[in-house]
Amino acid sequence: MSRFEFPLPALHVSTDEINIETKDRYDGSFVVKNAGSGTLTGQILSRCPGLTFDPAEWEGNNQTITYTFNAAKAGIKTGESVEGHAYITTSGGETRLPITARLTKMSVLTAEGLTIANLQDFFEYAKTHPAQARRLFVDSEFYMLLLALGYKYMEVYESLHKDSNRERAMDNFFILSGLKNKTTISVISDRNLEFMQKPGDNRILYGSIVVKKSDCGYIDAPIVLQSASTWLNCYASRFIQSDFDENLEATLNFSIDPSTIFGKYAREVVTIGTDEVEIVYRRTAPVIFRMNRTAFKYEDKGMLEIINNTGADMKVELFCQESYVRFSARSYIVGAYSEIPFDIKLSAFLAAQLFFRKLPYMKTELEVRVVLPGQMYKKNIPLTVGEWYS
Numbered sequence: 001m002s003r004f005e006f007p008l009p010a011l012h013v014s015t016d017e018i019n020i021e022t023k024d025r026y027d028g029s030f031v032v033k034n035a036g037s038g039t040l041t042g043q044i045l046s047r048c049p050g051l052t053f054d055p056a057e058w059e060g061n062n063q064t065i066t067y068t069f070n071a072a073k074a075g076i077k078t079g080e081s082v083e084g085h086a087y088i089t090t091s092g093g094e095t096r097l098p099i100t101a102r103l104t105k106m107s108v109l110t111a112e113g114l115t116i117a118n119l120q121d122f123f124e125y126a127k128t129h130p131a132q133a134r135r136l137f138v139d140s141e142f143y144m145l146l147l148a149l150g151y152k153y154m155e156v157y158e159s160l161h162k163d164s165n166r167e168r169a170m171d172n173f174f175i176l177s178g179l180k181n182k183t184t185i186s187v188i189s190d191r192n193l194e195f196m197q198k199p200g201d202n203r204i205l206y207g208s209i210v211v212k213k214s215d216c217g218y219i220d221a222p223i224v225l226q227s228a229s230t231w232l233n234c235y236a237s238r239f240i241q242s243d244f245d246e247n248l249e250a251t252l253n254f255s256i257d258p259s260t261i262f263g264k265y266a267r268e269v270v271t272i273g274t275d276e277v278e279i280v281y282r283r284t285a286p287v288i289f290r291m292n293r294t295a296f297k298y299e300d301k302g303m304l305e306i307i308n309n310t311g312a313d314m315k316v317e318l319f320c321q322e323s324y325v326r327f328s329a330r331s332y333i334v335g336a337y338s339e340i341p342f343d344i345k346l347s348a349f350l351a352a353q354l355f356f357r358k359l360p361y362m363k364t365e366l367e368v369r370v371v372l373p374g375q376m377y378k379k380n381i382p383l384t385v386g387e388w389y390s
Contacts, residue, residue: 009061009092010036018051018067018086018099021118023107026069034061034092041091048084048099050074071103078103106148108141118149123179126170127216134166137173153177167241171218183217185239187275188249194280197258198309205256209270209277211239213248223252226269231260232279234270256281284309287370287377295384298324300344304381306334310372316340319367324350325383344385361386 012035020026034040043057044065050073054066074082081102088095107117112129116122122142126133136142138161146157153176163169174180189210197205213219221239225232235253236243243250252272256279264283269276288307296302308314317331318340326343362385370377 007037009034009038009040009090011040011042011088011090011092011095013088013095013097015097018097019120020051020069020099020101021104021121022069022071022101022115023104023117024071026101026115026117027066029064029066032058032063032065032088032090036092038091043089045087045089046084047086048074048101049082050076051084051086051099051101053086069101071101074101074103076101076103104148106145108136108145110136116145119151119177119179123174123177126174130167130216134170137161137166137170151177167218168220174217180215180217183219184214185211185219185221185250185273185275186214187272187277188212191275191277192280193277194282195256196282196284198284198311199286200311202259205258205281207254207256207279209252209254209272211250211252211272211275213244213250216248219244221273224271226271227267229266229268231257231266231281232268232270233257239272254279258283286310286372287314287379289368289379289381291381291383294382295386296344298344298346298385298387300385302342302344302383304340304342304366304368306338306340308334308336308338312372315371317369317371319369320364320383322362322364323347324385325364325366 012033014031014033018028018030020028032040032042039059040061040063041059044053045056046053050070052068052070054068055063076082081100083101084099086097086099088097104117107115109115110125110129110132112132114121114125116125116136122133122136125136143161146154151157156176157173160169160173171183175182187209189208193207193209195205195207197203218241219239220241223234223236223238225234233255235255239250239252252270254270258281261281266281268279270279286309288309290305290307292303292305304318306316313333313335315331316334316338318327319330324344324346326345327340332338332340364383364385366381366383368379368381
């Protein structure tokens with residue numbers, strides 16, 4: 001016995017059954033693939049009167065099998081049907097395809113040479129030839145085909161037939177006939193969009209929302225701003241059929257006008273179909289102060305980070321009532337960003353006091369003042385100093 005196992009072919013067939021409705025002759029196809037390794041070889045045997053396959057034998061890992069049904073050779077009359085099976089035997093396994101063929105009273109031959117003998121045929125035809133299908137939908141020949149098929153919603157069809165919006169009429173027809181569900185759209189881009197600007201910056205901001213249809217069916221979906229905000233301008237009020245590309249995707253572009261926002265924060269929710277997108281606008285604080293940490297040892301170093309969003313140089317003044325917090329200067333000129341170091345260093349006298357009083361820690365505040373022409377920002381930052389052990 002070999003120590004190695006060699007992967008074998010595995011049969012995969014693109015269909016589980018064959019259903020045929022035709023007036024006299026019908027052509028179709030399916031694909032046989034190898035889902036394993038090696039090379040697939042096989043043959044197909046028809047056990048249905050009037051149905052033949054080509055090729056009947058093959059060797060290859062991706063083989064298209066065409067089949068032809070001939071009602072005359074099957075020996076059936078209009079309204080009758082025949083059932084049978086096809087056996088596929090390959091080096092990668094075997095399968096049995098059920099077959100049902102029904103001879104309808106009539107069929108429609110399209111300009112492309114395609115035979116439409118039932119609703120499924122028409123549905124597939126509409127996917128590949130939408131403009132031609134819309135014309136056929138209101139043609140008297142299609143009306144007669146529905147009568148021959150015994151279509152049970154003829155009154156509804158006659159009403160849809162009068163709708164000038166053919167795309168909508170056909171989509172409702174397919175939904176009514178159980179061939180498809182109602183077409184929906186969903187947001188495929190980020191559903192939480194946030195925009196930030198520095199103080200005084202009122203430039204127009206731009207963004208987009210990408211949506212996708214569930215299928216190629218008809219769509220007419222309103223785009224609604226829940227709060228009817230005037231600062232958010234959507235460049236469309238609804239999505240319609242022509243907005244979508246071949247990938248069934250469409251883009252909603254929008255802009256934000258900060259000059260109409262009277263505050264530091266604004267929020268709006270855009271509803272598209274059943275999906276919602278939240279759009280948030282924020283103005284950053286003029287000055288942001290951040291400490292590398294707020295707890296320090298008796299002998300330690302710290303860093304005060306200053307972010308200047310004003311767009312101009314500013315003067316920063318630093319104060320602390322406790323002498324053990326030491327900066328190299330009392331004031332600094334800060335541009336867009338600065339890091340100001342400081343030391344925590346107790347005097348010998350204070351260290352002795354702490355020892356005798358047995359204080360585990362002390363608390364104080366760092367007072368920061370920012371002076372700008374005509375205005376001042378002030379912030380107190382708490383500090384804790386103690387004997388911490390790692």
